[in-house]
C-alpha cells in the first residue's frame with residue numbers, strides 16, 4: 001500500500017521527464033517532498049533511503065523492552081540491541097535461541113504468564129509458593145539461587161572467572177566484545193543453565209548441579225563439533241575453553 005501510494009504521489013511532470021530522458025532525466029528544479037512527517041529533497045532520495053523511511057514508520061519498540069527498563073532503569077535501548085543479538089552467538093541450536101528470545105520478550109511459560117494466558121488457575125512457584133515471575137523462575141527462587149551460586153563457584157575454580165551473576169546477567173545475558181571467547185562461553189553456560197532450570201521445573205523435579213553440568217557437557221560437545229566443521233587449519237575453536245573443562 002505504501003509503495004503504491006509512493007508511486008501515485010510522483011508528480012506527472014517527473015514521470016514525463018523520466019519517460020522522455022530515462023537515466024538522464026533532469027534534476028533541475030528538484031523539489032522537496034513529504035514522506036510521513038518529514039520533508040526530503042528529491043535529489044537526496046534513492047530507493048534504499050525510501051525503503052528505510054517506510055520500514056522505520058512501521059517499526060515499533062517491543063513493549064517488553066519498556067517493561068525491562070522500568071524494572072532496571074540503568075538499561076537503555078542500546079543495551080537491548082546487544083541483548084537481542086546475544087542468543088545468536090551464545091548457541092547455534094535454534095531451540096535455545098528461540099527460548100532466549102521468549103525470555104527477552106517476556107513470553108516464556110512461567111506460571112504468572114500461564115495464568116495470564118488462561119492456561120492455569122494459579123501463578124505460584126511449585127517449589128516455594130511465591131508468585132512465579134520470569135525473574136523468580138530464573139533467579140530469585142531459593143533453589144535456583146543456590147544452583148547459580150554453585151555455578152559461580154565452579155566458574156571461579158575451573159575457568160578462573162570470578163563473577164557474581166546479577167539478575168540482569170542471568171535473564172538477559174552478559175554483553176561481550178567480538179572475539180571475547182571467555183564471555184561467549186560464559187553466556188552459553190548462562191543460557192544452558194536457564195534451559196536446564198526451565199525444563200526441570202516443567203517436569204516438577206529438583207535441580208541438581210551435577211545434572212546441570214551434564215546438560216552443559218552435551219551442549220558444548222555439540223557446539224564444539226559444529227564449530228569445528230567450519231574451521232580453517234590452525235583457527236581456534238571458540239568453544240575450546242568449555243570443551244576442555246567439561
Ligand SMILES: [Zn+2]
Nearest residue numbers: 125127128141
Ligand atoms: Zn520459588
